[in-house]
Amino acid sequence: MINFSTIRDVPLVELSNQAQSIGHTPLRPIRMLINEKVRTVYLKLECENPTGSIKDRTAYGLIQDLEDKHLLTASSKVIESTSGNLGVALALICKAKGYSFTAVIDPKNTRENIAKMEALDARIDLVQSPDKNGGYLLSRLARVQELLAQNQGYVWTNQYANAANPNVHYLSTGPEIYQQMNRKVDILFAPVSTGGTLAGISRYLREVNPSVTIVGVDAHGSVVFGTTPATRRLTGIGSSRRSDFITRDLYDYALHVKDEEAFAFCHALSMRTGLKLGGSSGCTLFACAQFLADHPEMNHIVCVCADGGENYKTTIFDQTWIQQLSVNYFEQQLQRALDIILE
Template identity: 30%
Template sequence: MSVLPSVDSALGTIGNTPCVQLTCVVPPNSARVFLKLESLNPTGSYKDRMALSVIEEAEHRGDLRPGMTVLEATGGSTGSSLAFVCAVKGYNFRVVSSDAFAKEKLNTMTAFGAHLDIVPSENGKITPQLIPCMRERARQIATEDKDSSYYYADQFSNPDVFPGYETLGREILAQVGEPIDAFCGAVGGAGMVMGVGKTLKQSWPACHVAVLEPASAPALTKGHGGEHSVEGIGIGFPPPLLNKDWYDEARAIDEGEGRAMCRRLAREEGLLVGTSSGLNVVAAIQLAKQLGPGKTVVTGVGQALYKILDLDSKGNGRGAEEGGEKKVREADCVCIFGQVMDGGRGFSNAEE
């Protein structure tokens, strides 16, 4: 058994996550499906890679200097990752977020020392207007700063996210090997899918890259946004970093199918994941069935599940916001700080 060497700081634990082949949820006569366990990064998200890249690229250019405050608008995963990196490096961090996102995510940011500005949502829903409103508030804060004391990370438009995700692509190539016939991932800011997609296509040009969104918010597949409950993705507009040179198709996935896949992954594969990761696996299996035996599909777990799984009396999962039959708790998931999180929302990806 190989043992990882010691590292100088917690930042050295980012990356080098395992990649596992799914054996139970993939139907016969399908391609192999591999799942990159990005939930094993320090904050439980692949956004740790991006956060470190964004901060260090800004430091190298001199845009971010000691004493400055990092500023970002985020629904949670990016905020937790930036708060973590800023804590280790000694920067203050201010985040514009919303009450539409899981309080566990907001609590995680606060635990790392972040200052939160909360933008009210419409009945707790992620609407097409919410993310633009949060971004505008962050830009306003940066513009009104007369002392240039803020560095606005701006994950949705900042190409500094790519170096962090290109390392993820190289890890996939080293772990799975070539050829990788397809890769898919849910899109928020699109940095992860673009960074990984570019890296895979440079090594294997025939790799089919699919970007995913909730079917109820089809900005990429139908040209309009919509309300949904999958945090971190489906931002209501095509993200600026989305480059058609590095993906082949946009695919809409039903939220209900994603949640059902989360339950199957827990019960059949021993993997606790959030809803956006469930969407990833649903799409990966669709691609695996299309490609057939002898091919390889890769996707990832974007975020650890910091929640309790709410099940009704028949064992069917329901969101805590939904009505219905009496619920029982299937499993208690303990967060990285050792406290049991209450019911409500799972941690999903990032944004993407």
């Protein structure tokens, strides 16, 4: 993973090498005690990508697609709406390839991710007004359209509708998981935002194993699966709009997780194993534990863990920030998670 404290001193050739090293992330088994039975769950650790998240794959696919279509020139200004991780990933790849990059972000972006984007010379454009669903995505997208209209040099990667998003996970993430699991995947849990990760992995796994169970994991208050919108603190998961990529044949179940439930599992995993992961991974682990409690027959279990915990030192892993939540419910869920996750 890149050392962002020294990134400004890294030669462009080294940045290019980092961009080429995306993927081939490890699987790590953990044990969960569910209904007095120990279950082994395999975590696909996307935090091992160069900038620390699964969005490295997405960013690489999006930029490669624009280049293949001859839509980028040396003077192009790449632009994207981002909740954080994709912005960092695009900033790396654009800097390595010589393109300028503008990240349209909102107040929920972590200070850590903003600092990383700025270290990679990204231009930050901050929107302040929430959208009609209580999030910021629609506001960010409106700002992207405004900037595109103002400057013909901007080129939008459009992670929300560009088929290159799910395709890169169909071509890389899905096959990696299948091979690492020795071609035995009974069930996979994947967080959703744009839906590209779930759509690409699911399409691949269903081709090689039509009986695989796919569970989409979403944040409570997100509308990806058509549920009622509500405010949420989780970032990197969920959306204020339906996914352009997820169709009903690509998943078997959709589970929704509350902020406190996700953050409790992040803390418990860190306390039990020393592994710090982000909020979407906490969501995925909570959903996995809930589902397995009702499905003891499931084996060969995989959870896609989109990023690590280092981007959340001032949020998820900050006790003062946690106090802004429903503390009693968080403490209740933390104890439950500690009872489930074993060393």
